[in-house]
Amino acid sequence: MKSITYPSTNVVGAALFAAAIALPASQTAFAEAVPESSIVSFKYLNYQDSQPGQERVGVNAYSIMGMVPIAGKWSISTTYTNDSVSGASPDAHSTVVSGASKMTENRQAVDLSVTRYLPKGSVTLGSSYSTEHDYVSKSYSAQESITTEDKNTTFTFGGSYTTDTINPTIDKASFYDRKTYSGMIGVTQVLTKEDIVQVNLGYASGKGDYNDHYKLFDLRPDKRESKTFMTRWNHHFDRRDGTARLSYRYYTDSFGINAHTFGMEYVQPLPHEWTVTPLFRFYSQTAATFYLPTSDPLATLPSYYSLDQRLSAFGATSIGVKVEKKIGKEWLVDARFESYEQRPEWSISGGGDKGLLPFYARSIQVGLTRHF
Amino acid sequence: MKSNFILKSLQAILCLIVLGLTGCSIGPAVQPWEKETLARPEMTFEGDPLDSKYTEHIYSSKEAASGGSGVGGGGCGCN
Helix, strand or coil: CCECCCCCCCCCECCCCCCCCCCCCCEECCCCCCCCCCEEEEEEEEEEEEECCEEEEEEEEEEEEEEEEECCCEEEEEEEEEEEEEECECCCCCCECCCCCCEEEEEEEEEEEEEEEECCEEEEEEEEEEEECCEEEEEEEEEEEEECCCCCEEEEEEEEEEEEEECCCCCCCCCEEEEEEEEEEEEEEEEECCEEEEEEEEEEEEEECCCCCCECCCECCCEEEEEEEEEEEEEEECCCCEEEEEEEEEEEECCCCEEEEEEEEEEEEEHHHEEEEEEEEEEEECCCCCECCCCCCCCECCCCEECCHHHCCEEEEEEEEEEEEEECCCEEEEEEEEEEEEEHHHCCCCCCCCCCCCEEEEEEEEEEEEEC | CHHHHHHHHHHHHHHHHHHHHHCCCCCCCCCHHHCCCCCCHHHCCCCCHHHHHHHHHHHHHHCCCCCCCEECCCCCCCC
16 A cells, blocks of 8 residues: 555646547448448548646547448448647646656557448458557457348347557556457347337456556556447438437446436438538446545555546536538538537536536537549 | 346347347338338438547547447557
């Protein structure tokens, strides 16, 4: 047991463990039929977060995605992402070891997936690779979808294996590894001509290093198991030609975190090939069992401990809007704006750390897609 | 808490499996020629893949929970 001295609540928490925007090769459940056309898509992201009186992390990222159907039975999809991150991580209770208050980071990520379409389903194999100067991540995944005779029900099974290697810049001689296995099963069901629902169950088990090496007082368990339950429902309103997209996710893990996420979108087509989509999201989590609150300093450290505010109890809201415009049959232009706010008192289970400052973020995406 | 979660999740998924296997949706089974609306991009769960990846990653870098919609995907130094 070591003694602990709490840092000032206004120490700037820098670090490379900030908001790099990765592009994982995540495969969503329920593969569709063979795509009818090839797609090339480009998307730019500008992201900035802040706390009262101070800007924090800023990100500029761009991604290019290509998807090609082959011989009516296969498709290949690939994505390249490059992002540049600069700034400092959230203020208060987030203390950097090195004392540096600013950081910059560049990340590159590539993913590739191949899908084989079968008369009653599909099989997809995927991999992804992501590198930054202190972090490398590799992931491999496989997913199978099986559809019933009437094509109203699809069962999905998937699994993945991910390895992460961390080589902190403040300790270049050390390498830390983490390996994660995950699996999921899901069912997608057509209910009516205007309703489709999906239920997914997920499980992940990771072992290795979970510490944030750029923060003081950060020692986390070397194993993390998580379970997710997610359900989504899309409903089309014939009268207005609009579509409501609702989702709910429950998450629980061995760190002691339980989280609820509610999502709502309403897609409304307008004249002249315009579409507008207002978005709303609410998120709430409990604190990790080893989170050390600002208001309750301990004389001695427990077995595991962290000051990371992402492990505290809080709630968050997002509101946004997405606007799309089709140009002819081949082009699609889109833009999306989102505003995000996080507050300890918004945790629906209570227990928020009132010593933490509110956290804000806004993101802008602009995209261009061409069908061939 | 954990066993409760597993039980409820299994109940929900079993319910959907039974619905699918028996062809018993809310009304009569939807026929192929009735799926024009369901084929619209906004009625699928995939959505805009680049948008979803950016957005999900922003959330997972600022919140403790992540995942739920599929498998795969690498990590990054932001988590």
